[in-house]
Amino acid sequence: MWNPEDVTSYNVLVQVHLRPGIADPQGATIERSLATLGFPGVSDVRMGKAIVFTLEAESETAATAEVDELCRRFLINPVIEDAVISMTEADRAASGR
Amino acid sequence: MSARIGVVLFPGSNCELDVQEVARAAGQETTILWHGDRTVDGVDAVVIPGGFAHGDYLRPGAIARFSPVMTAIEEFAAAGGPVVGICNGFQVLTEAGLLPGALQKNRGLRFLCSTVEVRVESTNSVLTSGAESGTTLRLPVNHFEGNYTCSAETLAMLRSEDRVVLRYVDNPNGSMDDIAGICSRERNVVGLMPHPERASSSLLGSEDGLVLLQSLYRSISRSS
Numbered sequence: 559m560w561n562p563e564d565v566t567s568y569n570v571l572v573q574v575h576l577r578p579g580i581a582d583p584q585g586a587t588i589e590r591s592l593a594t595l596g597f598p599g600v601s602d603v604r605m606g607k608a609i610v611f612t613l614e615a616e617s618e619t620a621a622t623a624e625v626d627e628l629c630r631r632f633l634i635n636p637v638i639e640d641a642v643i644s645m646t647e648a649d650r651a652a653s654g655r
Numbered sequence: 656m657s658a659r660i661g662v663v664l665f666p667g668s669n670c671e672l673d674v675q676e677v678a679r680a681a682g683q684e685t686t687i688l689w690h691g692d693r694t695v696d697g698v699d700a701v702v703i704p705g706g707f708a709h710g711d712y713l714r715p716g717a718i719a720r721f722s723p724v725m726t727a728i729e730e731f732a733a734a735g736g737p738v739v740g741i742c743n744g745f746q747v748l749t750e751a752g753l754l755p756g757a758l759q760k761n762r763g764l765r766f767l768c769s770t771v772e773v774r775v776e777s778t779n780s781v782l783t784s785g786a787e788s789g790t791t792l793r794l795p796v797n798h799f800e801g802n803y804t805c806s807a808e809t810l811a812m813l814r815s816e817d818r819v820v821l822r823y824v825d826n827p828n829g830s831m832d833d834i835a836g837i838c839s840r841e842r843n844v845v846g847l848m849p850h851p852e853r854a855s856s857s858l859l860g861s862e863d864g865l866v867l868l869q870s871l872y873r874s875i876s877r878s879s
Contacts, residue, residue, distance in 0.1 A: 583764045632717065632721075635757050638804060
């Protein structure tokens with residue numbers, strides 16, 4: 559049975575990056591532009607995207623498993639992308655619980 | 656003999672009318688396959704046309720691949736049915752896992768809209784069976800994410816199994832091994848970035864795409 563009292567909300571941040579070895583033309587362009595603008599010390603620029611959402615799950619283990627699964631199946635294309643996942647328990651006061 | 660070609664329509668597809676027009680001009684029947692219906696409606700072949708399915712949100716093809724019609728197309732392809740993905744359709748096929756690899760942003764971040772030369776590398780596929788190996792075709796390309804990439808193992812497999820069906824003569828987008836089109840192991844699923852339907856009349860600047868589309872029609876009459 560789904561009981562809201564039994565679940566915890568997690569704030570999830572999924573950072574998607576191109577895998578090492580996959581050309582990142584956006585990162586390379588940003589790096590060249592920064593040098594042109596007078597920031598020559600910047601290197602290793604990689605461009606990615608961030609996806610944030612709130613997830614309700616029974617435990618942190620369950621939440622981690624679900625996020626891993628939805629990343630693998632949908633949020634990233636494992637042929638070219640990697641994900642870094644961070645998860646924190648949502649502030650109950652802020653969410654009204 | 657006339658065949659019935661199903662042309663998939665996602666929100667954001669924009670080449671479905673062109674594909675239908677060219678097929679009808681060649682005496683084929685066509686029908687639209689709506690993305691929300693889990694059926695291929697008894698068609699003899701499926702074409703996933705170009706466009707920007709679901710706005711290319713997340714990644715090109717990433718959302719389209721979960722459409723109900725894709726489940727039916729996967730079953731159709733598994734049963735040996737001919738499936739061709741053009742441009743965005745190729746991206747959908749790779750996201751769906753019907754073809755290996757992925758299409759990433761073009762080298763140099765250039766959106767390409769031009770006519771390029773591609774060489775027929777394998778005639779052993781539903782889309783190239785009527786072409787001559789080594790022939791050069793002039794076909795339009797129109798894409799931002801057409802830079803084919805895959806693992807070294809996958810590339811070795813594609814090459815050893817003769818599954819690279821088209822290669823760019825002068826690589827416009829950074830595609831690995833100059834790949835413009837590949838096919839499945841069973842040769843019945845083909846994805847390509849160039850648009851053969853836009854090279855279907857000398858009025859359009861080239862009719863080199865016809866040999867590919869005619870191969871598709873003929874592959875149907877052979878199998879039925």
